[in-house]
Amino acid sequence: MTVYADTPRWPRHGLLWGHMISDRSLAELHERAREAGLHPRSFDLDHYDWPEHARADLVAAGVVMVGNKELTRRLIAGGLRIPAARRAAARRERTEAAARDLGLDRVPLDLITGPVGHVDPLPQRPGAFRLTRDEAGAPPRIEAQDADGRRAAERFLAAVDDASWTRTGALWIGQVVDAPESGRPS
Incomplete structure (x- = not known):
């Protein structure tokens, strides 16, 4: 090898x-x-x-x-x-599995649980955010298009931390990118 x-x-x-x-x-x-x-x-x-x-x-x-x-x-x-034609589907499958494992009600655009891998870039849409936490207890890094995006990232972090804590006894480590479908705050 x-x-x-x-x-x-x-x-x-x-x-x-x-x-x-x-x-x-x-x-x-x-x-x-x-x-x-x-x-x-x-x-x-x-x-x-x-x-x-x-x-x-x-x-x-x-x-x-x-x-x-x-x-x-x-x-x-x-x-x-993973061929270019299959990359979007592979990302979606990864995201759906991570959301399912955490028991999230809504599947974000792109999600990774754990310290390995990265999600798509921050979308150029109102309310969009990209959130990263690389280690437990570390402050998250939030990129947001606007104040609505920052608030959405903070809400997501609270929900995913609660879900992770319930399932694993630890805060969530990972990366997510999301944006409201309608372009309005989520």
Whole structure:
């Protein structure tokens, strides 16, 4: 089993980003990402996004650098690739399972329970929010389009903390993005 990374060429947040994959195992991929110092939130369904400045850390962790086409070929051959046409459905399935596990009344747009993975970017809609808590007891990070979005995030956090506490005895750790369907506050 080997972990591979390609050449960073995707701009975001003022940086160039590449992808890192395993040819056989997501567990191996997560372990190598930890060894290389990648943030667990940089996992995206079947790969990690990594910033250009992390190259030396990846190489030191044993990641093999390959070209972009070779990376995709190995991900497909390993059976771990989630094709672009299926990514939205995979996110939705992940969200529905997390909401069901927590017993939430309403399924948000995108939800992850736990410290690994990230949700979609904040929608450009009134009332939208993106909420992250990476460790128990840590203050949450809230991004919101407006005051309605901030209030919605605070309501969601109270509900999900209560649901998590009831089921696990611990506050919720995860990330969520949501927005009211009508564009009005939820």
